[in-house]
Amino acid sequence: MAKQCVKCGYVRQPTDTAPDYECPKCGVIYAKVSAPLGETPIKRATKVGLKQCPNCAEDVKAAATLCPHCKQPIFSTNPQINSISHLLSLAVLFFAFYAFFKWWIFQ
Numbered sequence: 001m002a003k004q005c006v007k008c009g010y011v012r013q014p015t016d017t018a019p020d021y022e023c024p025k026c027g028v029i030y031a032k033v034s035a036p037l038g039e040t041p042i043k044r045a046t047k048v049g050l051k052q053c054p055n056c057a058e059d060v061k062a063a064a065t066l067c068p069h070c071k072q073p074i075f076s077t078n079p080q081i082n083s084i085s086h087l088l089s090l091a092v093l094f095f096a097f098y099a100f101f102k103w104w105i106f107q
């Protein structure tokens with residue numbers, strides 16, 4: 001995809017000799033003008049909270065468990081970690097209850 005200058009609207013050509021980060025026509029640094037005016041930061045902002053579907057590589061919501069594009073369930077590492085910590089907390093709760101029960105019986 002060709003780079004377009006935000007300031008002068010010049011679309012970068014492959015024959016241009018100016019550095020990759022600089023507009024060959026007006027000499028502006030792309031990063032400087034595109035930061036407040038360009039669409040890229042806005043697009044990036046909306047990408048926050050998204051993850052990539054492992055099945056079809058489309059962007060889906062981070063909390064999604066089912067991909068809206070390919071209708072495949074998404075298994076990320078997070079639910080696994082959650083279930084492990086859930087099991088751990090259950091075990092802790094069980095032992096706490098067990099200890100209390102033992103203390104209550106033998107007091």
Ligand SMILES: [Zn+2]
Pocket residue numbers: 005006007008009010023024025026027028
């Ligand atoms: Zn320009």
Ligand SMILES: [Zn+2]
Pocket residue numbers: 053054055056057058067068069070071072
């Ligand atoms: Zn998908």
